[in-house]
Amino acid sequence: MTRSAAIIGGGIGGLATANYLHQHGWTVDVFERADALPTTGTALGMWPGALTALDAIGHGDAVRSIGSRQQHGEFQRPDGSVIANITTSEGTSVLISRPPLLATLASGLPDGVVKFSTTIESVADLGGYDVIVGADGVNSRVRTAVVGSRVDPIYVGVSALVGRAPGTTDTVAETWGEGKIFGVTPRDGDLTNWFAAYREDPDVEPPAEPLEFLREYFGHWHAEVTDTLDRIDATSIIHYRIKRMPKLRSYFSGNTVLVGDAAHAMPPNLGRGACETLIDSIALGRALDEHGVEKGLRRYDSERRKATQKLVTGATLMNHVAMSTRFTGARDVALRIATRFA
Numbered sequence: 001m002t003r004s005a006a007i008i009g010g011g012i013g014g015l016a017t018a019n020y021l022h023q024h025g026w027t028v029d030v031f032e033r034a035d036a037l038p039t040t041g042t043a044l045g046m047w048p049g050a051l052t053a054l055d056a057i058g059h060g061d062a063v064r065s066i067g068s069r070q071q072h073g074e075f076q077r078p079d080g081s082v083i084a085n086i087t088t089s090e091g092t093s094v095l096i097s098r099p100p101l102l103a104t105l106a107s108g109l110p111d112g113v114v115k116f117s118t119t120i121e122s123v124a125d126l127g128g129y130d131v132i133v134g135a136d137g138v139n140s141r142v143r144t145a146v147v148g149s150r151v152d153p154i155y156v157g158v159s160a161l162v163g164r165a166p167g168t169t170d171t172v173a174e175t176w177g178e179g180k181i182f183g184v185t186p187r188d189g190d191l192t193n194w195f196a197a198y199r200e201d202p203d204v205e206p207p208a209e210p211l212e213f214l215r216e217y218f219g220h221w222h223a224e225v226t227d228t229l230d231r232i233d234a235t236s237i238i239h240y241r242i243k244r245m246p247k248l249r250s251y252f253s254g255n256t257v258l259v260g261d262a263a264h265a266m267p268p269n270l271g272r273g274a275c276e277t278l279i280d281s282i283a284l285g286r287a288l289d290e291h292g293v294e295k296g297l298r299r300y301d302s303e304r305r306k307a308t309q310k311l312v313t314g315a316t317l318m319n320h321v322a323m324s325t326r327f328t329g330a331r332d333v334a335l336r337i338a339t340r341f342a
């Protein structure tokens, strides 16, 4: 008998889960509120665990060939002096921006599986499926059905502007100031990915003129930062408020289950949110396919909940340290020591 899944959200978690289940003979419908796949988005570091997850659905090699390898990292102070360097050959990650990652995942699904321009207001609207997967991101609505009441993510007091600039770089470089960070990373295409993190009051509107805002905040930093600022493609800028999920007691209820940011959104400081989302998707698909819905959801929850909640704690701690406004000298010494063990 064919089994069926409704997946809410056609982002990384939704498309990866759909790939696994489709490849294992399930009937899958993915409901996505956007009218198409995105054309802009930040570069995401895919660590080895995420590449293994992508291999399990046949997309690892495509991501390796589109993305850029990340081998060298550098931390600097605003005056350009170096805090620490990291060079890795083992366990190298691959940086790929969101649009080609999602396009690769979508290419594994038959036409019509992803139903664009379809916002799901409530899982009660979805009858007749064996399982309902909430892959609807940090502000998930499906979460209410799993928890039984509304649980909102917590804003960590930090916002980020991200985007791209023409020209390439082979280094992940982060400049850490007092309560603000400017970073550049390689990405696919002949482009550089950049991001700027800064403390922001939740009541303050995002900057109306982000380029001017960036120049005001970072325009007096060292030349590599100001060179990037001069090249920024203003049409690519996206503003995020960085949030983390409080611990949920379960990632499922009945036949409804959460993957990715809906379950465990975390600050991006460990570069693990999308990676863990991919690992969730394969773990969930495998558990459902091999053990059926009831036992499969229990297995998925025990395999993934505590592991991902520990990472939320670690990423939140890292965010506090990186964004500190005091004792930055001690912070930089700690960072130098930590990178020796990376």
Ligand SMILES: Cc1cc2nc3c(=O)[nH]c(=O)nc-3n(C[C@H](O)[C@H](O)[C@H](O)COP(=O)(O)OP(=O)(O)OC[C@H]3O[C@@H](n4cnc5c(N)ncnc54)[C@H](O)[C@@H]3O)c2cc1C
Pocket (backbone or CB within 6 Å): 008, 009, 010, 011, 012, 013, 014, 031, 032, 033, 034, 042, 043, 044, 045, 046, 118, 119, 120, 121, 135, 136, 137, 138, 140, 141, 160, 162, 195, 240, 259, 260, 261, 262, 268, 271, 272, 273, 274, 275, 276, 277
């Ligand atoms: C600045 C920044 C940098 C990051 N860098 C990294 C990194 O380097 N490495 C890494 O691993 N992670 C990184 N992350 C984290 C990563 O982006 C997320 O963890 C990942 O996108 C989560 O995927 P998801 O599928 O759970 O959610 P999303 O990507 O948010 O997808 C959710 C989808 O659901 C859709 N949706 C929402 N509600 C509904 C609804 N009601 N009905 C229908 N559709 C709906 C949305 O339109 C969206 O397409 C970063 C995040 C940020 C903000």
